[in-house]
Amino acid sequence: MAELETRELEYFVAVAEELHFGRAAARLAIAQPALSKAIRRLESRLGVQLLVRSSRHVALTPAGEALLHHGRHALNAVSAAIEKARRAVDRQAHLRLVIKPGGDANLLSGILAAYADQPDARQVDILFGGATDRADHVRDGRADAALLYVPFDDMTGLDHVTLTVEGRVAILPPDHRLAARPEVTLADLAQETLPRWKGVRWTGAPEGGLGPEVTDAAEVLHMVRLGRTIAMLPRSLAQPTHPDLVYRPVTDAPHSELVLAWARDDRRPMVASFVAAAVDAAGTA
Template identity: 75%
Template sequence: MAELETRELEYFAALAEELHFGRAAQRLGIAQPALSKAVRRMEDRLGVTLVERSSRHVALTPAGQVLQYHGRHALLAVGAAIEKTRRAGGRETQLRLVIKPGGDANLLSGILAAYARRPDARQVDIVFGGATDRADHVRDGRADVALLYVPFDDLTGLDHETLMIEGRVAVLPPDHRLAGRSEVTLADLAHETLPRWKGIHGSGLPGVEPVPGIGPEVADGAELTQMVLLGRAVAVLPRSLTRPPHPGLVHVPVADAPGSALVLAWSQEDRRRLVADFVASAVEATQG
């Protein structure tokens, strides 16, 4: 039976995300020829073509798309096994919370204060994740709990409590045709160019979706802001993620957009009192 090593899956995952051998090799810290040879060996061993190559273009084949999906989950499972095994061998002295910088809607101070009042409260370490990878921090054991935005973040394999539901706003350059409105609708935005978030499919907005291959790909809020400032895209964000407002951008409420929920999420398999107490404190602080 053909087998793949964890390192090979890591190589292929980087290539599948970058779709560029040079950038993927640089990200992995290896030479480009070494990455090319590794992918060739994987293809020979599996008996399938994983990527279509040309001098200007790299694309995943259907087989490559399957390996990208299942390989990602395999890597997460391996990482989770390692982290949870280490954790099981020692005392629980701290809880790790992953958040996006500025992605707590100003709720975190109250949550931490409520948790600190518990007689058995532990130290809470704050881990900063990217725009799209915080759920993976919980799945693979790097964090115990995460603040996530629904429907933007994927909650597969996670339990959660909703802490807040808020409206969404369109983020526009000041010379945009909609910038002078007091509010806009989803229909107004249907033909606008939306950014494509790296590693995320869809916008979570009915009838307003990024077109494959159209619109800039962004990995974080700084890149998104720059693209909107340049007039390359418009964005639709939860209201709390636009505070404080950028002085060069216009924020207009989207009247009929479904609400965005800020949730506290944790692994469905995690039944530790440490996590349950923190979740209860978060609910108490935001809904009490």
């Protein structure tokens, strides 16, 4: 990088994520004055102000927001390049698939069986990620492939194939005003309190009341049982159903897609073979 070194980018991303020079310095294991000096030097060389500093807080400028967004992807790309270079010479490398618990629409067993029948099949290591970080596992080389949900997951830098398309259901307490209906619409949910998914910008749900922040389906169901929110989930993520809750189809909600994703520049036969087996097992060829 002519104007931006990888280490400087790491420093900036740490400060931008922590919004606190002391915490960022501790995270990076460097002295706070050295970190502050590095950020000022970076701003001077780029000719833009990245951070607004005061005695009480640190905030990102629009330029800082842009550098944080693209800087994360750049650091992921560097990490992925290093990891893939190391793994390219490892003929015994396992294939690493990242999923979230319950996030396979009951397809994973069939996919693994179909892949095991391939003559070049490798051992598959299953990794578990959170609601929004699984794509990053692929981008930074921690995983070779991921099961993701479109449109919820960030697909930047990834190729993917759709394994199944499904509708969504509203999850309600049994005494809710909509519970007696056989199905509901987005308009029915428009005034309801809905959860905020951490790290997800758009879910296709109407903008209702400001509900609790959640990170996975288990948290959502717990909050619904407590009466703090209702929820709208892809049908497969709402399984198994909970006996204390009511599930109703949302007839006009945008469909969600369960996809198998891999890095856009990954042309390894191991990954291609796994993708082909998944497509065959899911019946989407």
